[in-house]
Amino acid sequence: MVRKLDIAVCGAGIGGLSAAILLARQGNRVTLFDQYAETGPVGSGLMLQSTGLAVLGAMGLSERVLALGSRLERLWGKSTPKDRTVLDVRFEKLRAGHFGLGVQRQMLFDTLYDAAMAENVPLETSRRIESVDRQSGQIIFETGQFVGGFDLVVDALGVRSPLTRAPKRELAYGALWTTLPWPGDGPFDKTALEQRYRAARQMAGVMASGRVDDSAPESLTYFWSIRIDQYERWRATSLDSWKADAETLWPQTRPLLDQIDSHDQMVFARYRHRTHPDPVGGPKLVHIGDAWHAASPQLGQGANMALLDAYALALALDVTNEVSLALARYRSLRKSHIGLYQMMSWLFTPVYQGDSRVMAWLRDYLAAPLTRIPPAPKLLAGMVTGAFGSPLKDLGLRD
Numbered sequence: 600m601v602r603k604l605d606i607a608v609c610g611a612g613i614g615g616l617s618a619a620i621l622l623a624r625q626g627n628r629v630t631l632f633d634q635y636a637e638t639g640p641v642g643s644g645l646m647l648q649s650t651g652l653a654v655l656g657a658m659g660l661s662e663r664v665l666a667l668g669s670r671l672e673r674l675w676g677k678s679t680p681k682d683r684t685v686l687d688v689r690f691e692k693l694r695a696g697h698f699g700l701g702v703q704r705q706m707l708f709d710t711l712y713d714a715a716m717a718e719n720v721p722l723e724t725s726r727r728i729e730s731v732d733r734q735s736g737q738i739i740f741e742t743g744q745f746v747g748g749f750d751l752v753v754d755a756l757g758v759r760s761p762l763t764r765a766p767k768r769e770l771a772y773g774a775l776w777t778t779l780p781w782p783g784d785g786p787f788d789k790t791a792l793e794q795r796y797r798a799a800r801q802m803a804g805v806m807a808s809g810r811v812d813d814s815a816p817e818s819l820t821y822f823w824s825i826r827i828d829q830y831e832r833w834r835a836t837s838l839d840s841w842k843a844d845a846e847t848l849w850p851q852t853r854p855l856l857d858q859i860d861s862h863d864q865m866v867f868a869r870y871r872h873r874t875h876p877d878p879v880g881g882p883k884l885v886h887i888g889d890a891w892h893a894a895s896p897q898l899g900q901g902a903n904m905a906l907l908d909a910y911a912l913a914l915a916l917d918v919t920n921e922v923s924l925a926l927a928r929y930r931s932l933r934k935s936h937i938g939l940y941q942m943m944s945w946l947f948t949p950v951y952q953g954d955s956r957v958m959a960w961l962r963d964y965l966a967a968p969l970t971r972i973p974p975a976p977k978l979l980a981g982m983v984t985g986a987f988g989s990p991l992k993d994l995g996l997r998d
């Protein structure tokens with residue numbers, strides 16, 4: 600009989616919960632650890648792509664997610680003051696009927712959390728992890744307590760994981776995010792993630808993000824990009840002067856801005872770019888999700904990537920419980936897709952978030968017309984939906 604493994608999953612976010620569900624279903628003894636005292640994520644809505652949706656489908660969780668999410672068919676960006684469309688990515692150009700899904704982070708978290716609890720995975724909260732002994736699989740907590748040694752430790756601790764030494768590069772721009780009720784009477788396109796740009800230094804966005812549960816109202820996520828070094832100044836300035844600026848960029852957002860009464864209503868997110876060269880951190884340590892690779896959410900792939908990583912790890916461990924062989928298989932299943940998207944994110948982020956006027960001009964007057972000429976629309980759709988590099992085929996999944 601095949602020996603089942605004793606696995607610690609560090610971090611109960613999107614990647615960690617998904618890995619725990621899949622690994623527990625294989626019969627492994629899985630324990631989840633997280634620093635939070637109360638369960639639940641904070642922050643923005645996010646866009647699930649067909650990649651992430653395929654993994655959720657394979658986990659038997661897509662019905663609820665599809666019912667509560669909001670179907671998105673297009674990424675549509677205009678620059679001011681000339682109101683020129685400079686980005687128009689239609690997902691159907693990849694394949695008829697292709698779509699993304701705007702969801703509330705809370706809804707995705709609840710879905711994964713409930714599934715992990717249904718598998719009876721123990722979740723130890725208020726457990727802030729400090730380090731791991733890579734040889735013995737022992738986990739050391741901030742309190743000095745330790746537990747172990749596990750056959751395998753999965754690092755799903757996100758971009759600030761203390762279990763990797765890969766350098767993190769903080770990006771100059773982050774964003775302010777809030778969730779508001781979806782205005783039924785317009786003026787936004789519910790099937791689009793809409794953005795407005797002022798050169799590349801300012802971006803506002805509106806995305807339908809569905810419902811958090813069956814009884815909740817439809818929502819949208821509004822975001823406003825901001826230089827990290829301007830955040831404190833923004834907090835110290837009156838909301839009215841910021842709202843006037845935001846209204847100039849995108850007049851139709853005035854009714855949304857009217858619902859923002861305090862600076863605290865806007866959650867501040869910093870973005871970091873980091874790629875750990877090797878997801879295998881030692882004989883008993885493996886990194887998944889943002890702990891392996893983090894990028895600005897410009898291409899909106901992070902949550903989808905975390906789901907793909909979790910699925911690939913489970914797939915590799917399904918074939919063999921020889922940990923070293925399984926980790927090598929996991930690495931080969933995911934490495935090229937990760938490398939491709941880290942590179943594309945690094946290349947494209949400054950085009951939409953940066954201080955260069957030249958870059959913005961090239962985007963609006965050179966790149967935008969070119970993106971309308973075939974095969975560019977299909978290529979763009981492939982890039983934004985995460986389909987480049989055929990990650991699903993590698994995992995035996997279909998969208």
Ligand SMILES: Cc1cc2nc3c(=O)[nH]c(=O)nc-3n(C[C@H](O)[C@H](O)[C@H](O)COP(=O)(O)OP(=O)(O)OC[C@H]3O[C@@H](n4cnc5c(N)ncnc54)[C@H](O)[C@@H]3O)c2cc1C
Nearest residue numbers: 610612613614634645646728757888889896900901902903
């Ligand atoms: C503003 C914003 C918008 C985004 N939009 C999108 C989008 O549209 N589409 C998309 O696909 N992705 C998006 N992303 C990226 C996505 O949110 C991340 O890639 C995804 O959450 C990564 O999942 P993860 O499981 O690796 O890490 P996380 O979800 O960050 O989970 C990490 C977990 O580890 C815990 N933890 C951390 N440190 C410790 C410690 N020392 N000890 C114990 N526990 C710890 C945390 O409490 C957390 O629960 C966005 C990100 C941001 C910031």
